[in-house]
Amino acid sequence: xxxxxxxxxxxxxxxxxxxxxxxxxxxxxxxxxxxxxxxxxxxxxxxxxxxxxxxxxxxxxxxxxxxxxxxxxxxxxxxxxxxxxxxxxxxxxxxxxxxxxxxxxxxxxxxxxx
Amino acid sequence: xxxxxxxxxxxxxxxxxxxxxxxxxxxxxxxxxxxxxxxxxxxxxxxxxxxxxxxxxxxxxxxxxxxxxxxxxxxxxxxxxxxxxxxxxxxxxxxxxxxxxxxxxxxxxxxxxxxxxxxxxxxxxxxxxxxxxxxxxxxxxxxxxxxxxxxxxx
Numbered sequence: 692x693x694x695x696x697x698x699x700x701x702x703x704x705x706x707x708x709x710x711x712x713x714x715x716x717x718x719x720x721x722x723x724x725x726x727x728x729x730x731x732x733x734x735x736x737x738x739x740x741x742x743x744x745x746x747x748x749x750x751x752x753x754x755x756x757x758x759x760x761x762x763x764x765x766x767x768x769x770x771x772x773x774x775x776x777x778x779x780x781x782x783x784x785x786x787x788x789x790x791x792x793x794x795x796x797x798x799x800x801x802x803x804x805x
Numbered sequence: 806x807x808x809x810x811x812x813x814x815x816x817x818x819x820x821x822x823x824x825x826x827x828x829x830x831x832x833x834x835x836x837x838x839x840x841x842x843x844x845x846x847x848x849x850x851x852x853x854x855x856x857x858x859x860x861x862x863x864x865x866x867x868x869x870x871x872x873x874x875x876x877x878x879x880x881x882x883x884x885x886x887x888x889x890x891x892x893x894x895x896x897x898x899x900x901x902x903x904x905x906x907x908x909x910x911x912x913x914x915x916x917x918x919x920x921x922x923x924x925x926x927x928x929x930x931x932x933x934x935x936x937x938x939x940x941x942x943x944x945x946x947x948x949x950x951x952x953x954x955x956x957x958x959x
Contacts, residue, residue: 752926
């Protein structure tokens, strides 16, 4: 199974609920396309809920970083919610914990968007 | 060219025949095939779920490098996988038939100026997840990754 992405609005924040694997191939490209689609349609506050993401590889991490850069360059923000321990470990190994704002509580994450 | 990396093998290790040898096509399906074959061996050695995840991910990253960057999906080029296990260790060697490369030429993925690069983190993850990691030229052509995970003492 690759990744299934659904979006919902909480105030002016777009929450993307991801389920599955974000890996080279279909998973990573689905993820990239969704972020670009949201960014180009004016969604500037994105919260990626990765609670149900069982696996991310270096390609998936690359797409997360590219999405972050794309949205930030357009004046928006991308934040992360509910990381599994394995995904947290990946962000620590790659030092991306210093780049992304990460939350374990959705309400707090939504409030954090300026 | 791949920069040679010194290999330190005992006679016993050098003499050990692989438990599994695979010759795989340069496709993304081969990534799954190699992961499955390695994890089967790793499970029999008794690695826990977290270690199986780390081993599986290291195999996937190495296979992607071999298929995508080494062989560039070339149907005439193969990926060579061997798995050798003992009670103490699981050794995996993955080689491609590409042009090879010098690891020292890769940008440091942990440097601040590189943190937002799209790619270049695969080898970093493998080195974090495995106990030994080496890259060397593959004869007659290509690059070869050798990685080892130690079996935890129970």
